[in-house]
Amino acid sequence: MTPVITAFDWVPPFAQGQVRDLRVRWALEEAGQAYDVLYLAQGEQKAPPHRGRQPFGQVPTYEEGDLILFESGAIVMHVADRFGGGLLPADPAARARAIEWMFAALNTIEPPLMDHAIATIFERGKPWSAPRLPAVLERIDGRLGELSRRLGERTWLDGDAFTAGDLLMVSVLRIVAGDGLLAAYPNLVAYVARGEGRPAFARALAAQMAGFTGSPPPAILAWLKAQEETT
Incomplete structure (x- = not known):
């Protein structure tokens, strides 16, 4: 079906x-x-x-x-x-790590990125948005810095194999890719570009x-x- x-x-x-x-x-x-x-x-x-x-x-x-x-x-x-x-490796340990990165993308990285969208788009005219923005940017920078250090020179989050964890992480990072917030992290910029370069994407x-x-x-x-x- x-x-x-x-x-x-x-x-x-x-x-x-x-x-x-x-x-x-x-x-x-x-x-x-x-x-x-x-x-x-x-x-x-x-x-x-x-x-x-x-x-x-x-x-x-x-x-x-x-x-x-x-x-x-x-x-x-x-x-x-x-x-x-x-998208989910057959090896049990690799599969568990792919799922781990799926959760990290949605639970750790995406929330502060969506806070930025709320402050700059959906609630831009509200009186609380501008005062909140510096703290939002600080949280985003912290998370992106941590992710950048963990990714290092790897092609994908767990090495050479693209997984569902990468699919969701690239999808999440694209939320702010057009805002220049990834620019300080060249390895994340390249990582997103690799994901977007996949024919399936x-x-x-x-x-x-x-x-x-x-x-x-x-x-x-x-x-x-x-x-x-x-x-």
């Missing part, structure tokens, strides 16, 4: 190429597994029937027969288990970008206009 994932049919330009269905698409592409996409217009994610798939009203979700999953990390892990593609990104064919709702257009006025 062909898996079905959910994705948005439109997001603002700053979010295109970043929505978390990209991570699932990438995993499926690495595994060579075909999939279908159910596209949602903005607002549909908060209403039935999507709430039945995702209680928090987010994307992506994943359906395969009677199995319905949400959370991109859980879906990537399932795809790696179900379809292979080398290119196919996943192209598929996500091709899906943005919908129109923004008026409320989103008003929000974008307000953001432009505060720039």
Whole structure:
């Protein structure tokens, strides 16, 4: 049975190429597994029937027969288990380390990077955003420095083999790659470039970008206009 994932049919330009269905698409592409996409217009994610798939009203979700999953990390892990593609090594110790890096990407690295997005995009006009930003940047610098030291001169996090841990870590680091926050860490810049250079990533990104064919709702257009006025 062909898996079905959910994705948005439109997001603002700053979010295109970043929505978390990209991570699932990438995993499926690495595994060579075909999939279908159910596209949602903005607002549909908060209403039935999507709430039945995702209680928090987010994307992506994943359906395969009677199995319905949400959370991109859980879906990537399932795809790696179900379809292979080398994302989870056969060796038990290497597999455990790959899973360790999956958790590190989502639990240790991603939260401060998303704090930056909140302060500079989603809540940019709020009175607390500017005062928070120096502390957010300090936390990000600390985490990126630690990650950079651990990666060192390795090709991937656990050596020469690309795993689901790298897939999620590269996906997370891309959140701030365009903001110059990786520039102080050349090995992380090169690491992200290696991930983006994988053919499976290119196919996943192209598929996500091709899906943005919908129109923004008026409320989103008003929000974008307000953001432009505060720039």
